[in-house]
Structure formats: C-alpha cells, structure tokens
Amino acid sequence: MAGVLVFQGVTGSTGNGVQPDGTPGPVKARANTEQLATSGDGRSATLEQRDAEPFSMLGVTWTDPAAHVPGAVEVRTRSVGSGQWSRWLRLDGDSGQGENGAARGGTEPVWVGPSDGVEARVRSGGSTSELPAGLRLDMVDPGSGKVTGMEPAAFAVEETDEPLPTDSPSDSGEPTQSTTEPSAPASSEPPTEPSVSEPPAASETPSDSPSPSVPASETVSPTPTVTVPPAPPSTAPQPPVTSRAGWGADESISPEDPGYLPGEKVKAVVVHHTAESNTYTCEQGPAVVRGIYAYHVKQLGWKDLGYNFLVDKCGQIYEGRKGGIDRPVMGAHAYGFNAETTGISVLGTYTDAAPPQAAMVSVARIAAWKLGQYGVNPAGTTTLTAGDSGRNYFGKSWAKGDQLAFPVIHGHRDGYNTQCPGNALYTQLSTIRSWAAGPVTGLAIKSVTGSVLSGTTYYAKAAVTVNWSATTPASLISKFELLVDGKVAATAAGTATSAKATLAVGSHKVTVRAVHQSGTTATTAAATVVADATVPTFTAKPSLSLRTGTVGTTAVPLALSWKATDGAALKEVRLTAPVARTYGPTTYSAAHTAKSAAATAWRMTAYDRAGNTASASVTGTPVILQESSAARSGTWATKSSTSYLGGRSYSSSTRNASLTWTFTGKSAAWVVSRASTSGQAYVYVDGVKTATVDLKSSTTKYRDAIWTKTWTTSAKHTIKIVVVGTSGRPAVTTDGLVYLK
Numbered sequence: 001m002a003g004v005l006v007f008q009g010v011t012g013s014t015g016n017g018v019q020p021d022g023t024p025g026p027v028k029a030r031a032n033t034e035q036l037a038t039s040g041d042g043r044s045a046t047l048e049q050r051d052a053e054p055f056s057m058l059g060v061t062w063t064d065p066a067a068h069v070p071g072a073v074e075v076r077t078r079s080v081g082s083g084q085w086s087r088w089l090r091l092d093g094d095s096g097q098g099e100n101g102a103a104r105g106g107t108e109p110v111w112v113g114p115s116d117g118v119e120a121r122v123r124s125g126g127s128t129s130e131l132p133a134g135l136r137l138d139m140v141d142p143g144s145g146k147v148t149g150m151e152p153a154a155f156a157v158e159e160t161d162e163p164l165p166t167d168s169p170s171d172s173g174e175p176t177q178s179t180t181e182p183s184a185p186a187s188s189e190p191p192t193e194p195s196v197s198e199p200p201a202a203s204e205t206p207s208d209s210p211s212p213s214v215p216a217s218e219t220v221s222p223t224p225t226v227t228v229p230p231a232p233p234s235t236a237p238q239p240p241v242t243s244r245a246g247w248g249a250d251e252s253i254s255p256e257d258p259g260y261l262p263g264e265k266v267k268a269v270v271v272h273h274t275a276e277s278n279t280y281t282c283e284q285g286p287a288v289v290r291g292i293y294a295y296h297v298k299q300l301g302w303k304d305l306g307y308n309f310l311v312d313k314c315g316q317i318y319e320g321r322k323g324g325i326d327r328p329v330m331g332a333h334a335y336g337f338n339a340e341t342t343g344i345s346v347l348g349t350y351t352d353a354a355p356p357q358a359a360m361v362s363v364a365r366i367a368a369w370k371l372g373q374y375g376v377n378p379a380g381t382t383t384l385t386a387g388d389s390g391r392n393y394f395g396k397s398w399a400k401g402d403q404l405a406f407p408v409i410h411g412h413r414d415g416y417n418t419q420c421p422g423n424a425l426y427t428q429l430s431t432i433r434s435w436a437a438g439p440v441t442g443l444a445i446k447s448v449t450g451s452v453l454s455g456t457t458y459y460a461k462a463a464v465t466v467n468w469s470a471t472t473p474a475s476l477i478s479k480f481e482l483l484v485d486g487k488v489a490a491t492a493a494g495t496a497t498s499a500k501a502t503l504a505v506g507s508h509k510v511t512v513r514a515v516h517q518s519g520t521t522a523t524t525a526a527a528t529v530v531a532d533a534t535v536p537t538f539t540a541k542p543s544l545s546l547r548t549g550t551v552g553t554t555a556v557p558l559a560l561s562w563k564a565t566d567g568a569a570l571k572e573v574r575l576t577a578p579v580a581r582t583y584g585p586t587t588y589s590a591a592h593t594a595k596s597a598a599a600t601a602w603r604m605t606a607y608d609r610a611g612n613t614a615s616a617s618v619t620g621t622p623v624i625l626q627e628s629s630a631a632r633s634g635t636w637a638t639k640s641s642t643s644y645l646g647g648r649s650y651s652s653s654t655r656n657a658s659l660t661w662t663f664t665g666k667s668a669a670w671v672v673s674r675a676s677t678s679g680q681a682y683v684y685v686d687g688v689k690t691a692t693v694d695l696k697s698s699t700t701k702y703r704d705a706i707w708t709k710t711w712t713t714s715a716k717h718t719i720k721i722v723v724v725g726t727s728g729r730p731a732v733t734t735d736g737l738v739y740l741k
Helices: 282-299 357-372 429-437
Strands: 004-007 016-018 024-027 030-035 044-062 071-079 089-091 110-124 136-141 268-273 309-311 317-319 341-346 381-385 403-407 409-411 444-454 457-469 477-484 487-493 498-502 506-516 521-523 527-531 537-546 556-565 570-577 581-583 589-594 600-608 613-620 622-626 631-633 637-640 648-652 658-674 680-685 688-694 701-723 732-740
Touching: 030 044, 030 282, 044 071, 044 282, 089 110, 110 136, 136 282, 268 357, 282 317, 309 357, 317 357, 341 357, 357 429, 403 409, 409 429, 444 506, 444 527, 457 506, 477 498, 487 498, 537 600, 537 613, 537 658, 537 701, 537 732, 556 570, 556 600, 556 613, 556 622, 622 658, 688 701, 701 732
Parallel strands: 268 341, 268 409, 309 341, 457 527
Antiparallel strands: 004 030, 016 024, 030 136, 044 110, 044 136, 071 089, 071 110, 309 317, 381 403, 444 457, 457 498, 477 487, 477 506, 506 521, 506 527, 537 556, 556 589, 570 581, 570 600, 600 613, 622 732, 631 658, 637 648, 648 732, 658 701, 658 732, 680 688, 680 701
16 A cells, blocks of 8 residues: 555653553654555545555645635444444535644544545535645544544434635634644653643642643743743633543644733634544543544644544543643634634534534533633633634625624534534533532422422421432533521532431421532522421310111121311321221311121321320210110011011011110111111100101112210110001111120
C-alpha cells in the first residue's frame, strides 16, 4: 500500500501511556495517508478498496485549508475483529472550526474502531463545482495506551450544509498564532501531573500555577511568549477533569505556547458533537480524544486540539487544548467566534440518537464552572463580535465585526453552517442551560413515610421520613433542606432523596428546599402533615343485640354496634374476632351471626390516621328457648318437621291462647313459622302490650325471628304472645324465643 507514515517518538516515555515510574505518560499516534484519484472533470474522486495499516479514526483532507467540499464525502472500512465491511459512512464535509495557519482543510474526523481496510469516494454537489485539490484519506491509530479491548464501531454521522465562502478564510477573529514547529521536539522530562485535574486551591496565583499541559521542566520555549491570564474562582464547583497527561497527550507534536482570549473572559460556551460512532466503550474514550488530537495537529496542521473540553458518552470530561483548564484558553472550535468562547464537544454523533444523560450532566457541570469564573449566567444571553463574515445553519448571515446575540450556552450551528451538535443534542441545550444555571427543576414531595395520606393531608405519630424527587441531576445540587413550618429541620446531601424529622403534636406545613450549586433555590409545594399522638376513643363501647332473620342453632342473627372517634382523624375500626372485618370511620353497626349456647367474644380495634389504636370488646351468648319451655294457656297443638327448631313447634288458632317465657338477658327475639294463612298475635313485655305482629307471608318461612326487643342492661324479663284469632287466618305457629345473655 502506498502512503506516508507519520510516527512520533517521545524521549523518556514508554510511548504506551505509562511513564517508567508507572505514572500516566504520552501515547504515540500513527497516521497513514492515501491520495484519492480525481476524475478528469475534477468533480469526483475515489480511493479503491484496499488493505491498510491498522487505524481507528479517519478523515478526508485537502491542500487548501480555506476550501471546502461542495458535495458528499463517503468512506467504508473493514473491521479488524470481524473482517466485515461497514456500510458507506458520510463524513461532515467541513471541520467547521478553522485554525490560523492551518496546513490543510478537512472533514471532521470519524471514529470507526479498529480497522484494516478502507474505500473512499467524493462527489461534487454542483454541476460546475470542482473538488478541492490534494484530496487524501488520513487514517489515525491513536495508540493503545491504557485502553484495551477496543471493538469495531458502527456508523451514524451527520451531513453538513456548505459554509458560506469568505474572502478571508484564515481570519477567524483571533490573534494570529505561529504554526512553525521546530525540526525536532525539545527533550523534556515526562509530565508529572495527575490524571484528573482538581480545582485549584483558594490561594493559588498565576505565578505558581504553570500550564498543566507543559511540565515545569519543559524546555521547548526558554522564554514565555504569552502572559498567562489569572484563574478567577468560580461560583460553581469544578467537576473532575481528565488532564492531557491522563488521556495520553503526546505534547511533542504540539510544542507551541497556548493562546488566550484577548479579553481574558469567556462569554459563552459552544456545544459540539464530534460526528463519530456512539458505540465506543467508556474505556476507549481516551483513545478517541487522542485520535482527534492527532488528526487536528498532524493531519490538519493545527497548533493543538481544537476543543477546550471533550466529554464522552459516559460523562468523563477531558482537558482539550492546553493552557490550563482554569484559564481563558483560545480554542479553534467556532470559526469567527473563538475569541470569546470556550468549546465543549461530546464524543459521538447526536443527529438522531439522544445524548446520554451522563454526557449532558457533564456538559452542564463544566459549562457552569467555566462560566462561573466570569460571572456569566448559563441561562442568559450574550453579545459576541463576529471575527469574520459568516452564515449559520438557519440561514442567518453577518459581516465581520457585527454584534450578534447568542444564548450563553449554544450549539455550533448557531454560529456556523453545520448540523453540529446534531438535532438530538441541540434540542437538549435548554435542559443543559437549566441544569447549569439552576434552580433545581422538577422538585416535588413524593411521599411521607411513617404517615398515612388521606386526601391531601398526611397523618403521623411524630417521626416521619419525607421523600422527594427532582429532575435536575444530583451532581448539580449542593444540598436539600427539609423545612417544617418554614424552619430547617434537617439538611441532606444533593444526592439524597429523603430526610427524617420528628414533629410536635399538631398540624404542620412541610416543604423541601433544594440548593443548586449556583446558590439558587427551589422549594416544593407544602405538604400538610398532622402529628397525632392521641389514641382514638370508643364513645360507644361495642354492644350486641338480636336482630330479625332466620334462626339456626349455629347461626343466630345478631347486630354488633359501636362508635369510635379521634381528636384528629379516625381512619377505620377493625373487628378482629370472632371474624375479621374492617369498617369505615362513619360506620357504627354491622349484621353478624353467632352460635347458640356459646359465649362469643367480639373484639374491635379503632385506628386513627396516624396509626394510634384503641381496643374494646363485648361478649354475648345467644340462648334458644323452645316453645315447650313456655307457660301455656288455651289450646296449642304440637307440629313436627325438620324445618322447625328442634324438629317441633306449637300452633294455635284459638283466640287468646298464649305462651309466656321468662329469662334474664338484654335482648329477645320471637321465632315463628309463616305462610299466607298465618294470623296475628299480641306481644306483651313484662306484662305490658307492646306490639301486634302479623305472621302472614306470601312465601312459607321457618325459624323466622319476626320481632325483637333490646334493653340497655341485662335483667329478668317475661315475653308473652297472645293469639288474636284473625278472621279467616287465625293460626299462629311459634318455634320459640331467643334471648341474649
């Protein structure tokens, strides 16, 4: 295979991302290039299918850095692992960033995973448009470093509209930077920085905080050529950031000093995606960053990686362009607007695929921290000065020097004619702004453990656990405060979803206040929680009485009555014996049956909404007095049938014939048989006539308790029934009397 091999060596390093002492170190990248064959009319170019040295990232570049491809750039690759060829992958036809002094123009680089075969084709989009000269395919192997188990990636990359040509393509609105590199990198000691950049100490000053990307012993530039701006403190905490040494940056390929924003202030954040595969693993993130770095520097001729920060789909943040993550470093990510912005790029393509929440959270965190250094509201708008004429994705054009309004956090497409950061990520920028700026959103009380909810009020004894949720990710929340009647009762970490409190007796308004990392606060709607330590009261103890219905020796009809109340709110009353039943707070009686001649205990428990309880019980014994146990007068005939109590009953049609029972109890029921020919009877209680009972029934009934009488206390009573002798239907048939003792 014909091509140019680019190989960099680093003195004092193993070249695989590990220093001799075991600390992180630079990782060598390799690049192969293949020229594309251009057609005679200059409107198409191809690279025939062929084998290649292993690579994981590629792009198509051309000679003139100011030119662009007015058509489709497509490649397909062969996976090292499976040997299968991918589908055709369309590349973004313009990197859309621009670095003063760039050696070549090119597409966005694309991560394709370990590959060893390639094919490319480029077609002009217009009938007269010619492709730029010097088209070639650049294939980058970012080196393994600490990354292992790399797998082939799938493809899903955006198409990009053509940018508006300008007369001064190299003028991006930033100070000119020299791109002259020494013939060989100066020797240096290996970097000793940690793999994760931590927030600077409060006492740190620029003089004692050299750029984290260049070790103190570096001798590339004996005399500093730039003044390092101060690192102001931020109103937001710094998230963990993997330093350049941490992802294995080979600093020897980018020896120039960093540049800083002319105004030394970041006014806005530009969000990008890298238009690559989304199937890389978390472990491959550093390799993807190294590949972009190598492509920007060695293939396009930029001084350094274009983005200030990069974020992988797992949420890991990487330091991009060197110069100090806490300094206003000039990037090369937003043509015409680099001089006032910082660039954050999410690894992957999000034209259609939704960005992972982990990545969105990290973009919000690093944006909030960076903007917080300069007092810029992430949810606000800002005015930027165009460093060159241009046009954005939405067709808006401007001239060099124009003042343009942008959201403080905006997408690359807002300031350049590109689909970047993809439709799916672009639509999430409002969420990212909200997360970065605060206050906490979606905050709501979900439940109060240790209580019972009735309507809109919670009832508890005293100790409760208030549970809440929020849509703002926990890493952006400083703390939660549980407020009871407006006063802080408990404080919890930003990762918490609950807190405990002990309430005094009475009604309380409970809220949860969330403190965003910016200091802004949000408070839930108030929940009413009533603390109730008083047990319910049985204002009417359970009592039993006989009721009408069919009587059997194993099932005598009873009525159970009670009344319970509570100072706050009664929830229910439960019957626990001899059967289990639950009754509402306004139910005061229920129908039951009990076995005759057996003492039965009826136990009840009242529950209030807070869970306090009170118990009460009553015991009763239903007793059946057969008709034969009554004192008789007049004529009575004995009738036999299995339908009668005890198999027998008395019947009389004689006027004034009577039966009298004497007993000691508190409730009584007269039991009869009934038919259409049944007559009437008088009922005397303790010698006083109290009722006239008609036994007539359209259907035949046996053992029917037709009349009942209940007293407040148990005492000795007599019940006498007298035959009326009703004309045409004088018969009265009785099965006996039941009383309750």
